[in-house]
Amino acid sequence: MSSISFTCGKKQISVPSEDVAFYFPSIVENGTFFVTTKDGKQYRATSLRENTTAHRGVCSGATL
Numbered sequence: 579m580s581s582i583s584f585t586c587g588k589k590q591i592s593v594p595s596e597d598v599a600f601y602f603p604s605i606v607e608n609g610t611f612f613v614t615t616k617d618g619k620q621y622r623a624t625s626l627r628e629n630t631t632a633h634r635g636v637c638s639g640a641t642l
Contacts, residue, residue, distance in 0.1 A: 580630040584613065584623035591621065592629070601626070 582601065583592040597615050604610040613621040
């Protein structure tokens with residue numbers, strides 16, 4: 579599972595990666611991105627991070 583987290587204004591927002599349509603950097607302001615979700619919401623984002631959670635599989639019947 580992965581997500582995109584960012585700051586928009588004074589709010590910290592986290593969106594699952596599968597809900598993000600696209601994001602791209604601003605050509606005017608360094609460190610600023612424009613994020614659009616699949617439902618059409620648009621954000622002007624700073625401090626953008628891609629977060630991933632390591633998948634831990636279950637090994638049934640495995641012996642160590």
